[in-house]
Amino acid sequence: MTEPATTATATALKALRRHLSPRLALLLGMNGQDSLEVRASGAEVTLSDGRSVLDFGSYGVALLGHRHPRVVAAVTEQLGRMPSSTRVLANETLPRFASEVVSFVGLAGLTRVWAGLNGTDAVETVLKLARAASGRSRVIAVEGGFHGKSHGALAATSSPRFREPLAAVLPPVTHVPATADAAALDAAFAGGDVAAVIVEPVQGEGGVRPLGAGLLHELRRRARDAGAFLVSDEIQCGLRRCGPPTLAGELGLEPDAVLLGKGLGGGVMPLSAVVASEELYAPLRDDPFLHTATFAGHPLSAAAGIAAVRAVAEHAADGERVARRMEAGLATLRERWPEHIAAVRGRGLLWGLEFASTALAGKVFADLGPAGLLVSPCLGRPEVVRLFPPMIATDREIDRALEILDTTVRGAAAQATVQAPFRAES
Ligand SMILES: Cc1ncc(COP(=O)(O)O)c(C=O)c1O
Missing domain, CATH: 3.90.1150.10 (Aspartate Aminotransferase, domain 1)
Structure with a gap:
């Protein structure tokens, strides 16, 4: 016998309260009106x-949308064949995903791919790569930007609410105002040691605020002069969410990396990607074990990604x-x-x-x-x-x-x- 819906809801919310968070249970219960x-x-x-x-x-x-037929078919096919990877043998799915996402992004020089599961994975990876490739430690980000909540990514996120409990241990990131003038930018770059500049061309979590093209181009120019990499975090605004495949491409920013996530797994699987230049990716090209994670490049996610990138282009x-x-x-x-x-x-x-x-x-x-x-x-x-x-x-x-x-x-x-x-x- 199936449980009545109200009992199923009560059981789920009780477990949420008990094992996750009472506040979360309350919020989700209210949003669903107890369903x-x-x-x-x-x-x-x-x-x-x-x-x-x-x-x-x-x-x-x-x-x-949910369960796009093309994505479901690709994931089902992979599931029926080989859902996980041995990680000591090559498969065809991940390299195919890498080729697809490189052509989708379509920016000169961005030919290398690291595939993760969450946007945060992509941010962590790219900042680590920028530091390893440049031998420097500082990152410059923009106030109002959101880049994730793990240590490295959180350092680039500007929200005090999320940063404050860990402020003392976050890696060094300088935040410039979205309205920064030349003096503010001079101050941020002063002292050198800049590994990367990370921007979110349309700040989603920050209130759907597009950054000015002037600021973005100025950051591009200064990053280049400082020998730092420019990263365009398009986890939320890229992948045609805002129209073009990438906003960095539309603006002619010539980034050293574009980050994609969220819809990249077609709404079916978790998937993110760093699409990077040779120079930025060099530490991983030379030592592919420098940054690994058991499920990074998971075949089900990669299969979803191939289908999603094609479906996004078709739609x-x-x-x-x-x-x-x-x-x-x-x-x-x-x-x-x-x-x-x-x-x-x-x-x-x-x-x-x-x-x-x-x-x-x-x-x-x-x-x-x-x-x-x-x-x-x-x-x-x-x-x-x-x-x-x-x-x-x-x-x-x-x-x-x-x-x-x-x-x-x-x-x-x-x-x-x-x-x-x-x-x-x-
Ligand atoms: C621009 C941007 N970067 C990074 C992230 C972190 O992605 P995730 O929550 O998938 O780890 C997000 C999430 O909202 C985002 O909007």
Whole structure:
């Protein structure tokens, strides 16, 4: 006999509370209104209570939606043959993935690939490579950038919330403001010893904030003059999420490495990649055991990656259609609610709605799920709610998402207005 859904939910949330985190259990329970995610297909997720919700969130992983047939077929084929690698024999899947991702990125000189499972793996690897290849230790990053939460990656992430508990032991990274002038950049590069400059061309977690082309080119120039490598972290904004295959390519930045992740595994498998130049990759080319991990380059992930990269290229026109409809719809939404929506930022399939207050953004986020639309919060900028429409969303799905947003903003704003005097007095 199958357990009733409510019992299954209660059991799952109890185990989450007991073995993971009570706060996480509370949050996920509230988001799902005490039901679980159980199935997904395309842009839709089905919950254990039978409801279907649109997924414009998943922190950007579902670029191709859920269970894209091409990715599922590739992973199933690999699963039926040989899911894991002996790691002492070559297989055909990982090198094929490497060739595919190099051609997808399509930037002169970026011919070497290291495949990991999370974006953080890619950041760790590239910073380690930059330090090993240059013999230097410092990294320059930009305020508002997010690069992951392991020691090395966290050092490059600028959010005080995540850095503070470990600030004393993080490797040396200097953060420059996104509005840095020449004097601020001079100060950051002064003293030399710079191994890498890492940039996130559109800062996703930082509130969907594009960095200015002027700053990016200036950092490129100064990195070159300082003999440092330039790394474009496109784990969130690359892979056609913002339109082009890479933003570094679109901007002509000539990076020494591009990092990809999230949707790279097709929304089916975990996968990330460092796509690097010969010079940056030299330490690994010379000693391939310098940086290894048991599951790095996992055949199931590599198989998913081959299919995903091809599917992303095939769906490029779909992505443009979704982008145009979202852009127009969000502009209308902002016009309708100018006092509640302070700004709409983004491009392509990555959008940030900045609300008039953190409280309103929190209320909208909490209400959207129950209303039928999943989105992602910005942990570093709680006043911003992020939307990641998948490339494969239909016009009807986009219109439904926009309608849900409209109704939810209206409802949340009305409640916030009613509550405001009460809060002011208390
Ligand atoms: C730009 C960027 N870099 C790195 C990361 C870390 O990736 P992951 O969470 O897959 O380790 C993220 C995750 O959101 C990201 O957005």
